[in-house]
Amino acid sequence: DAGITQSPRHKVTETGTPVTLRCHQTENHRYMYWYRQDPGHGLRLIHYSYGVKDTDKGEVSDGYSVSRSKTEDFLLTLESATSSQTSVYFCAISETSRGGAVYNEQFFGPGTRLTVL
């Protein structure tokens, strides 16, 4: 199994509080991704990173920010959590693309279940 961990695994917080989720990898993969998963929506990309300090927005980035200061860590921050951000959050990692395509599989972390009251 790919070495990828997420912390915390479960979190309950209140509306308006800041929340930071951490993704840590030991595979030295270049790409890292944050997804949220909600019933009926599948996996939706929030932000991703293609290198240290190199990040880009996904399809549902509003209300979220990310940082990557080291290859192994990718942080997702909810500046002021809202109830609509209650979800399961997955981090994924991947090696570099090849020939202009996402050539390599993504390995997913175990997920973080976040509840915003």
Next chain:
Amino acid sequence: QQPVQSPQAVILREGEDAVINCSSSKALYSVHWYRQKHGEAPVFLMILLKGGEQKGHEKISASFNEKKQQSSLYLTASQLSYSGTYFCGTDLSGSRLTFGEGTQLTVNP
């Protein structure tokens, strides 16, 4: 542009076959397939690239019609362990995937 998967759900008996389809309205670099069991993380099954190259599970087959931007996942002689939700992920840009809503597969004894 989220890809469209069909069917949304399918129920099989052990040993039966199933086909899951994934279609996109835009040109694709590649198509990925993942399976997720309840309460677990998605797990990689297969990648299909433009030009016919494939990577993935030996016991699962798939096709990619580049002209129609469609992919199909073929599950033959299904086993109980095949149960789960199947997601296709489409690569429009070469650096990220957009996933479909998933197909829930249930295999009964």
